[in-house]
Amino acid sequence: MDLRFTDEQLQFQADVRAWITSNLDRPWSEHVADARHTPDSLVEVRRQWQKKLHEAGFLGMGWPEEWGGRGATEVEQALFEAEIHRADCPQVPNFLGIGLLGPALIHHGTEDQRRRFIPPMLSCDEIWCQGFSEPSSGSDLASLRTRAEPDGEDFRITGQKVWTTFGPWANWIFVLARTDLEDRYGGISFFLVPIDQAGVEMRPIRQITGESEFGEVFFDGALARREHLVGKPGEGWRIAMTVLGYERGAATLSNPAQYDGYLHDLIAGVRAQGDLERADVREKLGRLIVENEVMRSNGLRTLANLAAGQAPGPESSIEKILWSEFAQRQSDAALELLGPQAQLAPTSRDARGGVDWAYEYLWSRAGTIYSGSSEIQRNIIAKRVLGMPTR
Amino acid sequence: MQFDLDDDRELLRSSTRDLLEAEAPLAQTRSLMEDAADGYSKAFFGQLAELGYFGLLLSEEEGGAAMGAVGLAAVLTEMGRVALPGPFLESVMAAELLRRAEGEAAAGLLRRLLGGEALVVWADREGLAGAEPGPTETRLESGRIRGQKTFVPFGAQADALLVTTTGGVALVARPDAGWASTALPTLDHAQRFVRIELDGPAELLTLSDAALDEVRRLGSLGAAATLLGLMDRSLEITLAYMAEREAFGAPLASFQALQHRAADMLMKTETTRSAVFRAAWASDEGEPDAAFLVAVAKAWAGDAARRVCGEAIQMHGGVGYTWEYDPHVYLKRVKTLESFHGSTRAQIEAALERAPIAAE
Numbered sequence: 001m002d003l004r005f006t007d008e009q010l011q012f013q014a015d016v017r018a019w020i021t022s023n024l025d026r027p028w029s030e031h032v033a034d035a036r037h038t039p040d041s042l043v044e045v046r047r048q049w050q051k052k053l054h055e056a057g058f059l060g061m062g063w064p065e066e067w068g069g070r071g072a073t074e075v076e077q078a079l080f081e082a083e084i085h086r087a088d089c090p091q092v093p094n095f096l097g098i099g100l101l102g103p104a105l106i107h108h109g110t111e112d113q114r115r116r117f118i119p120p121m122l123s124c125d126e127i128w129c130q131g132f133s134e135p136s137s138g139s140d141l142a143s144l145r146t147r148a149e150p151d152g153e154d155f156r157i158t159g160q161k162v163w164t165t166f167g168p169w170a171n172w173i174f175v176l177a178r179t180d181l182e183d184r185y186g187g188i189s190f191f192l193v194p195i196d197q198a199g200v201e202m203r204p205i206r207q208i209t210g211e212s213e214f215g216e217v218f219f220d221g222a223l224a225r226r227e228h229l230v231g232k233p234g235e236g237w238r239i240a241m242t243v244l245g246y247e248r249g250a251a252t253l254s255n256p257a258q259y260d261g262y263l264h265d266l267i268a269g270v271r272a273q274g275d276l277e278r279a280d281v282r283e284k285l286g287r288l289i290v291e292n293e294v295m296r297s298n299g300l301r302t303l304a305n306l307a308a309g310q311a312p313g314p315e316s317s318i319e320k321i322l323w324s325e326f327a328q329r330q331s332d333a334a335l336e337l338l339g340p341q342a343q344l345a346p347t348s349r350d351a352r353g354g355v356d357w358a359y360e361y362l363w364s365r366a367g368t369i370y371s372g373s374s375e376i377q378r379n380i381i382a383k384r385v386l387g388m389p390t391r
Numbered sequence: 392m393q394f395d396l397d398d399d400r401e402l403l404r405s406s407t408r409d410l411l412e413a414e415a416p417l418a419q420t421r422s423l424m425e426d427a428a429d430g431y432s433k434a435f436f437g438q439l440a441e442l443g444y445f446g447l448l449l450s451e452e453e454g455g456a457a458m459g460a461v462g463l464a465a466v467l468t469e470m471g472r473v474a475l476p477g478p479f480l481e482s483v484m485a486a487e488l489l490r491r492a493e494g495e496a497a498a499g500l501l502r503r504l505l506g507g508e509a510l511v512v513w514a515d516r517e518g519l520a521g522a523e524p525g526p527t528e529t530r531l532e533s534g535r536i537r538g539q540k541t542f543v544p545f546g547a548q549a550d551a552l553l554v555t556t557t558g559g560v561a562l563v564a565r566p567d568a569g570w571a572s573t574a575l576p577t578l579d580h581a582q583r584f585v586r587i588e589l590d591g592p593a594e595l596l597t598l599s600d601a602a603l604d605e606v607r608r609l610g611s612l613g614a615a616a617t618l619l620g621l622m623d624r625s626l627e628i629t630l631a632y633m634a635e636r637e638a639f640g641a642p643l644a645s646f647q648a649l650q651h652r653a654a655d656m657l658m659k660t661e662t663t664r665s666a667v668f669r670a671a672w673a674s675d676e677g678e679p680d681a682a683f684l685v686a687v688a689k690a691w692a693g694d695a696a697r698r699v700c701g702e703a704i705q706m707h708g709g710v711g712y713t714w715e716y717d718p719h720v721y722l723k724r725v726k727t728l729e730s731f732h733g734s735t736r737a738q739i740e741a742a743l744e745r746a747p748i749a750a751e
């Protein structure tokens with residue numbers, strides 16, 4: 001066993017930390033608490049932050065050099081993500097583009113597609129959104145019905161996508177659509193579609209937090225060019241499923257790092273209000289600390305396996321459930337321990353500052369739904385890891 | 392980075408599994424629970440001594456195998472899988488105390504312990520009521536020890552005790568008439584706890600408080616590793632049962648409600664593996680957060696194992712409630728390990744105290 005980072009890796013971590021200190025003018029939580037901001041101006045903050053990260057060479061770090069990468073290892077990517085999450089930075093607008101579409105283009109796209117789309121994706125001159133889910137196809141994604149019909153060389157897309165994160169600000173959408181109505185998996189293709197065209201309508205949807213970060217997209221004969229088909233017709237499902245498995249290392253340490261910051265905020269709040277010596281409070285806090293540390297141990301195990309060139313084991317398939325369900329318990333405890341002040345809007349003059357626990361509480365409900373709900377994750381563990389049969 | 396065991400420790404782990412399967416399988420645990428007064432197989436422990444298991448942590452110069460906490464965790468996980476009864480972890484802890492003590496008495500006893508000639512256990516606890524040990528009141532005065540120790544593991548069979556007193560740890564040899572002990576039979580039928588009245592000659596060992604803490608921490612880690620083995624095997628047994636048992640015309644394993652609970656059992660087991668081995672590794676490397684990580688591992692393992700082994704009984708249905716089937720053997724050992732070597736609540740408190748993010 002060896003869970004130690006090398007001196008080089010630690011140096012890299014220190015460099016990232018120093019870079020963040022000198023480049024993050026204002027923590028994200030302060031922006032959020034600033035009543036002068038609008039949803040659009042907050043997105044602009046995020047866009048500027050992404051530009052800075054890109055200019056410093058921190059985005060797409062694991063990609064080949066010509067696509068902005070620096071051949072970074074899984075460990076370096078994980079350390080970078082951990083530092084970013086620890087430091088209360090804005091989230092980059094193009095996280096879905098960089099996380100999913102980038103790898104899809106690198107592994108399955110054409111040279112022209114990479115050249116055309118990757119640079120503006122990294123620089124945030126174009127924002128991408130992900131058009132997979134439909135009103136009748138969420139967990140059962142392969143039942144999707146949006147159609148792509150040939151129109152000469154090109155395709156015309158008709159149907160509806162929904163829960164499209166960042167859709168209201170996006171310029172492009174990557175879409176799974178049917179080129180064959182019969183073949184459940186083999187009939188799905190992967191398209192890159194510009195949103196600013198006749199035949200595409202994007203409507204924001206209001207979320208339980210009150211913001212409208214996602215939307216629904218109506219396609220009515222929207223044009224998707226032949227050269228914007230990724231892979232061959234019918235390869236869309238396979239591409240979509242394999243990209244989910246790339247760059248697995250990057251997220252192994254980021255959630256515990258972020259929750260370190262959150263727990264620090266919670267403990268400081270509890271201490272300030274004079275409750276830290278209460279036995280019931282200590283047990284609650286202690287349990288959260290234990291669970292977060294166990295997640296970090298589990299992430300280090302995944303990372304170590306990846307770094308040693310091994311396929312990640314069962315510990316990696318449980319990660320999504322661990323962090324998403326922990327986040328609910330954590331914010332639940334925070335609202336209980338900090339009392340009603342923690343429910344105040346961050347822009348309120350009487351808000352406590354620091355972590356916006358009311359927002360985290362609501363937002364934590366999403367984590368167990370998106371990217372494969374907790375139930376779907378458990379189905380997958382039962383079938384693929386434990387080998388339990390289907391009825 | 393590498394999470395897997397290195398070759399030496401992997402060989403240790405796999406040969407331990409083979410040894411246990413051949414010489415101390417679960418069936419033997421079962422019969423020891425029923426019959427043996429000692430609660431464990433002295434013959435098998437003799438074999439363990441001969442193979443050098445009690446010296447796993449000792450350096451090669453000391454005649455040990457230098458397998459470290461990681462090696463010990465690997466061995467204890469295997470022992471947990473067969474719910475091996477007997478004072479193995481206790482012997483390792485006694486060896487760790489003795490090697491830290493100066494003087495010929497300690498060195499001589501250590502040699503006998505390692506050779507399997509003497510059973511030595513640490514009588515650390517006092518008080519009967521409450522989740523946490525009571526304050527130490529046992530005294531050593533002019534070479535005579537007086538007091539009462541509770542929940543001494545396998546104390547009646549011990550050839551010598553290491554006894555925590557107000558003035559330090561004392562070495563007490565078994566009196567000719569035997570220990571003045573009273574059995575404390577718990578729900579774990581493979582345990583042999585006793586209460587012991589001490590009133591006789593004893594010798595103070597030179598052991599610092601830091602040394603005692605180190606050995607207690609090793610006990611916590613060892614308990615966590617054993618808990619991992621208990622739940623690992625409970626999950627296996629349960630999956631096998633669910634694959635074979637049918638209800639409503641289908642195997643239990645095909646019911647989604649049970650699949651999700653099995654997935655939770657896997658999560659508990661694998662997260663415990665991650666936590667235990669990271670804590671063991673950090674202990675071997677002398678990492679500054681080792682004590683924190685051990686507290687985390689023990690706190691987590693106790694809760695996780697209780698859930699997993701409880702679910703094992705539930706998923707077996709009526710047979711899970713019978714003496715004949717195995718799940719109860721595991722749950723009972725879990726209850727022992729959860730309560731000792733630092734209760735779950737005590738470890739949660741320790742984790743909070745030591746957590747870097749909780750510092751002011």
Ligand SMILES: Cc1cc2nc3c(=O)[nH]c(=O)nc-3n(C[C@H](O)[C@H](O)[C@H](O)COP(=O)(O)OP(=O)(O)OC[C@H]3O[C@@H](n4cnc5c(N)ncnc54)[C@H](O)[C@@H]3O)c2cc1C
Pocket residue numbers: 096129130131132133134135136137138139140162163164165166214366369370371372373374375376379
């Ligand atoms: C904040 C947020 C952002 C999102 N962003 C995007 C995005 O950018 N792009 C995109 O394409 N999609 C996005 N999604 C959609 C997300 O992927 C889906 O919501 C998710 O796949 C669940 O699908 P559904 O909403 O149709 O729920 P359903 O599939 O109808 O599920 C409803 C409930 O039933 C459970 N369930 C369903 N099937 C099973 C089963 N077989 N066994 C047991 N339980 C089951 C589910 O777990 C859930 O609890 C986002 C969702 C959220 C909440």
